[in-house]
Amino acid sequence: MALIDTYGRRINYLRLSVTDRCNMRCSYCMPAQGVAKLGHKEMLSYEELYRAAAACVAQGIEKIRVTGGEPLVRRGIVDFLGRLSSIPGLKELVVTTNGLLLDELAQPLRQAGVARLNISLDSLRAETFARITRGADLYRVLSGIAAAQEAGFGPLKINMVVMRGVNDQEILDFAALTLDHPFTVRFIEYMPTLQDESWGAQSMPGSEILARIAERYPLLPLVNSEMAGPARNYKIQGAAGAIGIITPVSGHFCESCNRIRITATGRVRGCLFSDQGMDLKPLLASDDPGPLHEALSRIVTQKPGRHHIAEEGAEQAVVNMSRIGG
Ligand SMILES: Nc1nc2c(ncn2[C@@H]2O[C@H](COP(=O)(O)OP(=O)(O)OP(=O)(O)O)[C@@H](O)[C@H]2O)c(=O)[nH]1
Ligand SMILES: C[S@@+](CC[C@H](N)C(=O)[O-])C[C@H]1O[C@@H](n2cnc3c(N)ncnc32)[C@H](O)[C@@H]1O
Numbered sequence: 001m002a003l004i005d006t007y008g009r010r011i012n013y014l015r016l017s018v019t020d021r022c023n024m025r026c027s028y029c030m031p032a033q034g035v036a037k038l039g040h041k042e043m044l045s046y047e048e049l050y051r052a053a054a055a056c057v058a059q060g061i062e063k064i065r066v067t068g069g070e071p072l073v074r075r076g077i078v079d080f081l082g083r084l085s086s087i088p089g090l091k092e093l094v095v096t097t098n099g100l101l102l103d104e105l106a107q108p109l110r111q112a113g114v115a116r117l118n119i120s121l122d123s124l125r126a127e128t129f130a131r132i133t134r135g136a137d138l139y140r141v142l143s144g145i146a147a148a149q150e151a152g153f154g155p156l157k158i159n160m161v162v163m164r165g166v167n168d169q170e171i172l173d174f175a176a177l178t179l180d181h182p183f184t185v186r187f188i189e190y191m192p193t194l195q196d197e198s199w200g201a202q203s204m205p206g207s208e209i210l211a212r213i214a215e216r217y218p219l220l221p222l223v224n225s226e227m228a229g230p231a232r233n234y235k236i237q238g239a240a241g242a243i244g245i246i247t248p249v250s251g252h253f254c255e256s257c258n259r260i261r262i263t264a265t266g267r268v269r270g271c272l273f274s275d276q277g278m279d280l281k282p283l284l285a286s287d288d289p290g291p292l293h294e295a296l297s298r299i300v301t302q303k304p305g306r307h308h309i310a311e312e313g314a315e316q317a318v319v320n321m322s323r324i325g326g
């Protein structure tokens with residue numbers, strides 16, 4: 001079975017947020033005081049998350065990315081991922097994490113059947129890292145990355161949100177990481193969220209990021225696979241790893257969008273920047289999967305063609321990244 005939307009896009013990728021809670025407070029994602037925590041009753045239970053995921057796979061989803069908040073802070077996450085990985089028909093189970101808990105969890109995650117990890121890392125300088133994350137310890141994340149490599153995860157993707165005047169002077173340091181390490185380092189344009197009205201001044205277009213790297217290193221373009229995410233990928237000649245540029249703001253990749261999202265409260269969303277969605281929670285209580293399948297088909301049918309975030313006069317969508325899962 002395949003999920004095709006009204007623009008002819010094949011939807012085969014689900015981003016599933018398992019919690020809104022997080023052990024960091026990144027400035028681009030959350031306000032300093034954090035966001036109001038959901039109560040346990042509001043959050044989907046693991047059983048409900050499993051049912052939602054299984055219904056998506058039955059409808060044509062082939063790849064699930066588990067995200068959050070920080071997915072690894074939710075108690076019981078490893079067992080849950082083990083269950084998810086054995087959904088018949090699921091081709092790929094992957095996780096996006098801030099890396100803080102990977103020291104202890106990398107090995108169990110691998111054993112649970114997680115195929116790959118994307119790890120967010122916005123600075124290689126301890127002070128800058130602590131400033132961006134409002135207090136997190138860079139060395140714990142670096143040690144988590146090493147643990148993920150030891151556990152046999154590879155190639156790791158490292159996500160850096162580029163912010164002008166905050167960490168843009170580290171673009172070349174991040175690019176250089178790929179020379180000796182088999183990482184794919186992805187530079188992400190800073191997207192607008194509710195938390196930060198000054199994002200426009202800090203957001204750096206992918207073209208500028210790429211130009212800075214290309215000035216220093218010769219870059220070869222790489223070809224994307226069918227289930228790939230939104231990055232355009234390159235390789236520095238002779239490097240062990242690769243470089244990706246993710247340009248949701250300047251060069252949106254909506255025409256090839258292949259995804260839907262389910263939030264930790266059970267709202268299914270057709271687009272990161274559209275409020276349009278449906279509450280799956282009542283449908284997850286039933287043993288009859290029919291209405292759930294219908295709701296998923298409907299959200300795919302209603303999926304917008306694209307976002308309008310960078311357009312002048314466009315109404316700013318309410319995006320709570322940590323609740324939606326990025
Ligand atoms: N606008 C927009 N941004 C997205 C979308 N999917 C992911 N992103 C952003 O891209 C960045 C990287 O996201 P990841 O969680 O690593 O997922 P991915 O890039 O799809 O991962 P791969 O499947 O491994 O390529 C984050 O900043 C996300 O918020 C999307 O559909 N639309
Ligand atoms: C919301 S986080 C959830 C997973 C995990 N806590 C992490 O940070 O990797 C998912 C992704 O969204 C990205 N993100 C959050 N806010 C963003 C923003 N305003 N612009 C661009 N990317 C953002 C993060 O950098 C991360 O790569």
Ligand code: SF4
Pocket residue numbers: 022023024025026029030068069070098120321322
């Ligand atoms: S980006 Fe990830 S680690 Fe940072 S505050 Fe948001 S959810 Fe937490």
Ligand code: SF4
Pocket residue numbers: 252253254255257258259270271272273304305306307
């Ligand atoms: S902004 Fe919406 S339509 Fe565009 S790629 Fe992201 S989820 Fe897809």
